[in-house]
Amino acid sequence: MIDINAIRADFPILHQEVHPGKPLVFLDSAASSQKPTQVIEAMNAYYRQTHANVHRGIYALSEAATTAFEAARDKVQHFIHAAHREEIIFTTNTTGSMNLLVQTWGRANLGVGDTVILSQLEHHANLVPWQILAQEKGFTIEYIPITEQYILDLEAYQQMLNAGNVKAVSVAHVSNVLGTISPIAEIAHLAHQAGAIVIGDGAQSVPHMPVDVQALGVDFYAFSSHKMCGPTGIGVLYGKQHLLEAMPPWMGGGDMIRKVTFSGSTWNDLPYKFEAGTPAIAEGIGLGAAIDYLSNLGMNNLHTYEADLTEYAHERLIEVPGLTLYNPEPVMCGGVATFTLEGVHAHDLAQILDYEGVAVRAGHHCAMPLHRECLKVAATTRASFYLYTTRAEIDKLVEALYTAKTLLGGHSL
Amino acid sequence: MIDINAIRADFPILHQEVHPGKPLVFLDSAASSQKPTQVIEAMNAYYRQTHANVHRGIYALSEAATTAFEAARDKVQHFIHAAHREEIIFTTNTTGSMNLLVQTWGRANLGVGDTVILSQLEHHANLVPWQILAQEKGFTIEYIPITEQYILDLEAYQQMLNAGNVKAVSVAHVSNVLGTISPIAEIAHLAHQAGAIVIGDGAQSVPHMPVDVQALGVDFYAFSSHKMCGPTGIGVLYGKQHLLEAMPPWMGGGDMIRKVTFSGSTWNDLPYKFEAGTPAIAEGIGLGAAIDYLSNLGMNNLHTYEADLTEYAHERLIEVPGLTLYNPEPVMCGGVATFTLEGVHAHDLAQILDYEGVAVRAGHHCAMPLHRECLKVAATTRASFYLYTTRAEIDKLVEALYTAKTLLGGHSL
């Protein structure tokens, strides 16, 4: 069970007024979550007591730093149930993971006549890298459409697979805009039957629910530390060992080599082949502390808590006159509520909510084509929840929406 | 002037015993420097009070985070005397900066018949990315040789330029192994006369001396936060605006786009075109605090202090029987002393020094071809100095070398 007061006490940032008399109501965790003291202190202690460059330093600090950093890799492995620690590649964030994958696996495997399937609800991180490579290599990108219930149209997906030549399917496990939780295991199964590999964008799933990459059957999976109580500056690419081994390296430099001569080089073993240069050491340790924190609470508990909040939020929000919700039913929806309010532009809405202390995100949420070409709106407002969010905060959001309506709602712009 | 006691008080990690009765003597700052309280606390405070995702968040925390992060960019700009803030691209580290440059500028500009000039003393970060692209694109790499004084042979360099077709010259401003401070301004001038662009690897210069990229005349310049009192997980690529503008983007994702559709995308302005995804926000703020710290001391003071230390260290070390030093004369040498000790393998030496509390680096220091093909040794031992290093610590190093000799020196292995 989630003890919300104990949890909130762990997050120092939550206890402040953003404007005089307006306590912070932080509803933008999908963009980046807040960090508990345990995570902040782990990095603090690392810099005060243990820091040194890792790998091959023959002295006490360097060995301690290496042990701590590599322990974080083990924690990630167990957290997502990967088969081997070598399958955990540290990157900068989900975006870095996707670009690594596209630039190595993609560059080596995709060409004219091939198809990559994405979906209409993808974040730019799972669109733009593919588009850039497609320009160079000439393969085709297709997008699984979304239905009127804001879920992926799996029939259309099956037809795309049937058309043949599909080499890869890359989709968000949970949409950062719609909240849609997609049936990744099923998507992966169908893709494998068609001979394609499957990549999951786990940026919005790993922080919020138990994830087992082996049970899901994905070949690659990407996520960001900063959305799961961990620090900025680090992310993860999970990949199946035999696929990672067959891939060429991406960045060249220290640590990723076995042997360098003036005429050429050979590569180090996994995971180091993909980790060039001094790693994000403190950030790895911070991510490890975040995983400890989340694991102690239990990802199942957390997911249940958030699911309940989300249902409550949707219920409260649809009561607001003129509000349109862009989410599937709560049972298929991660911890977000995404909406427009008639007569109030999303940016004005966010601004006015901020005056009330309520922090939400307004815009296209890095999913511009979804907004313009599917939802047919330029911008939505998104409130997103996490383990420290309360029902009272959702009530404040609703209250602030009425304030905004009063101020601006009369003006249809 | 440098008040060494005040400085040492700022670095909590220095005040510990690594083994019972053996206080830490940290002589591995060239691998990664320690961090002052001011830097640790800046990140701590950020996570406790201000964290939110940056750019386009319409609420108080996000605006405060954006302001703090972008202020760090201004600090970097002024620290290295760049003409425009748009010329400062945040990356992961020097390695990330070099790979960005090679994969964008290099991929767009290099082909069969072209030559890129590196040098024999380069770190793998300035070798391997070029080698990987050369394999794909078929251009030629040449290496400026080093003389017996461990400096670059500029006559040989001029001949390479004369041979024509040189598109780029990329060299370390300060060698991480030899300490050699290379005349980058002269190298740049000659390269520009030959129509080539110039890239400086500033990993070992920016932390230790005043750097003015405009005065040096370099087109690109790369360095790492973690070697200059800043956090891990962030680095910088400086580039001249017109060159950066002409380059294609590298990673695709959020923030680096102007407009995304299902059929293609257009790019954001500098510097964001090269910064895909959620940036290393806390790390940027930490780097900004590190720059404040270094600027308050004064880079000239720091350089003078280190130069004096280095001279003292070289003097003391060459007294040790059987020790060979691999550095140019102190006036052309950054804060390192690199050596072998007859009859004692570098790894045994580092291990025994560690037992005495002295942390040094042993190996090829990510410059394997320099060791194997020029110095003709598999490994050297490197002691490197920074603003918190004392003469007493150098004395301890020398003492510990005698201990190692007594233990192992009789055995010629």
Next chain:
Amino acid sequence: MMDMYQENILDHAQHPRNWGLLEACHFHASDENPLCGDMLEVTLRVDENDIIVAVGWEGQGCAISQAAASMLGEEVIGKPLEIVKDYDKEAILELLGIPISMSRIKCALLSLKVIKAAAYNLENAASDHD
């Protein structure tokens, strides 16, 4: 605390002045802020001395961008075209008379960008430099 939503801003946003494109116009431009989706189209008519005699515009977006367009349109009528070319960020912020938060600056400046593009006779506004 609703500093940015002063009554006159709301009034301009609600009752935009000079709304509607001019059929007969000498200058015309349109642009958008792709990141937020705000769009604006502006037409200008001048007399034989290049004094602006009429402004007509249409757009869609947040209250700030629309109010700024309305206020700027009123402001430039009767002024020489050349003067419009000299308008800068500070001029707009002064015109609006409210504290604009960092993340909304682009909203406030869209109309300036488009009206300048029109004055310089660029069919599309110059590319969007932050």
Next chain:
Amino acid sequence: MMDMYQENILDHAQHPRNWGLLEACHFHASDENPLCGDMLEVTLRVDENDIIVAVGWEGQGCAISQAAASMLGEEVIGKPLEIVKDYDKEAILELLGIPISMSRIKCALLSLKVIKAAAYNLENAASDHD
């Protein structure tokens, strides 16, 4: 505190046993740790029952890698070739009898890698997996 540099380790490093390659040998292998430059070449001779009757080796590197080679060479003489194939990391650490720090494990294990490669009749040791 010089835990790793016990007298017997130094003795083996200083006076390596079975130094020098066998001219007549049944098995032979060599390898290096590219990251530290340690190198080792091993030759083995067996009798008609595949019992190891002679070991000869040469190498260069740190005291730990050389002492380990010397000690392992002594250890396997008189043992069936098959048994050598079963030696693992723990066996070597026990043989050395000293606490090996994480960064030196590769030094300690190089001789095991090469002697196994020889026993399996691989001309070069298997590629260097951390």
